[in-house]
Amino acid sequence: MVMDYSIVPELEPESDIILEKINSKIITEQLEEDYGKFAFGPLPIGQGTTLGNSLRRVLYSSIIGTAITWVKIDGILHEYSTIENVKESVEELLLNFKSIRIKSKSERSGKLRLEVDGEGKVSASDIMASSDFEIVNPELHLATLDTKKSKLSVEFNIERGVGYKVKNIEEKETTIGILPVDAIFSPIRKVNFNVEKVTQTDSMELENLIIEIWTDSTKSALDCLKESANVLLNQFMIISKATEENDDDKDNESEIWRQLTPEQYNTTIEQLDLSSRTLNCLKRASLDTVGQIIETKRADLLKIRNFGVKSFNELNDKFGSMGFLPEGFIWGIEEGDELELEQENETNPNEDENIE
Template identity: 40%
Template sequence: MSKISIPQASQYTEGKENTGMIEIPACFPGYGTTLGNAIRRVLLSSIEGAAITSVKIKGVPHEFSAIDGVMEDVVQIILNLKQVRFRMHSDEKMTATLSVKGEKVVTSGDIKTSADLEIVDGSQHIATLTDKKSALEMEFTVEKGIGYVPSDQNEEEKEVGSIVIDAVYTPVKRVNYNVENMRVGKRTDYEKVTLEIVTDGSITPQEAFDKSVDILVEQFNAISSGGGVSDVTDIETTDVEEVEEENK
């Protein structure tokens, strides 16, 4: 009786600028796309991250306002705030502040945070103060979440004087995968999946991959009538050699 074999352990190669490559060798024929597509979808939709969900700007009643001495209007400032990435070490809502004066370019590095909240990239542009008398004071609410949550879904929690903004939680910016044939024993139709994962720096590609696999395992275990993994067996993988794909 033949059984569906399980692949070998994944292999990670770190790249540049928050990029990593994950290889999953010796996948059973046809399972490369099954695994690659499932992991990619979870990476893009279900990995937890942190984002600004609301902001209070001193002297600004609503998002369609302009601020004296500031080049950008409030709409543009909010768009810039959506790009600020955080690494959050608490599950509770957190507050961050920004207070600047004088002629200067304001970046995410000017934001003041607590020990449980880190700015991933301090160079993200926020606003430009154009006068020596210019001033900009803001208070942010930062929360954890998954995916993308539009501002209208958070309106019920809106505080007086705050502007609720769309929250882009996902820390994974891009995922591509490729499936190639490889040799396992005498067979040449086994598959190797290669995933390229790019994150925002708040999480490594390896951590994102591991979390996505954990999520899938948890989901499949929940719907399995046996509550666990069915009987599978490893095939002999000591003689593993990549082969050229057909139709070269």
């Protein structure tokens, strides 16, 4: 089937001339729970490898996933302990817990719990169900209880992240009872791509990009492909807005925004917990996400009705508290702006804040 979304950003008219006769499309050739095969093309010669390499690197490094980061086992203080009437050592249990694959149904962190007793084998399916998380490999063996008196009680801490996070040794040593686990956040198991030449059109050499993605079933290959494309789009968008100006403050600010993750970039203004005045001003200007705000020119943002220094400072403080800006960095207010804006605000202090 042909998908309706595009992997490349809108081109300038000069570049569009090159591709206007090509009509590139992406086709899903095969899609399963843990596998997908996609064909993208036709493309000018050389672009298949360029796109394939970029997507492959991002797929391996930057796809958001969910994993266990630490556990608490009742009665156990450190990983070198043993559990009475349980065959596996604590170290073996931690290795088994590391292999649990979790699909997140929300963007929140959370907890899961395992409570079992009596003789028998324990698998991931014995973990108590949660509305926020689903275990996709319930058949995974976790432990073996040797006698009818055996008991195992475990609390799992679930977090979202990217890539691979090595367990925090310092945390393990300072927090008694917390047993850190190496967290495999990435849902990607394997990525392959190849480039195939296609029939030439009007003396133009063309090719198709064929990309295959294997996942752990916590995310579909199609979702991972689109997420990787969005990561690249967010980075290329910044480059596409490059200017000839050499302003240190703008360079520093651009570098800060460039470090935002796609999740931060797409944060909605409702999630910022702003005052009703500031929130309504942004809504009236159709600025619904952090990304839309930072893509708005300073002058235009400061011209929004009722959006003065107070609202700007509130937004700056909120960006700082949420980790979007480094501590002490002031965004948006240039020298001389503050006094002028304060004077503007005083001209209409009783403006209605309840904007629908």
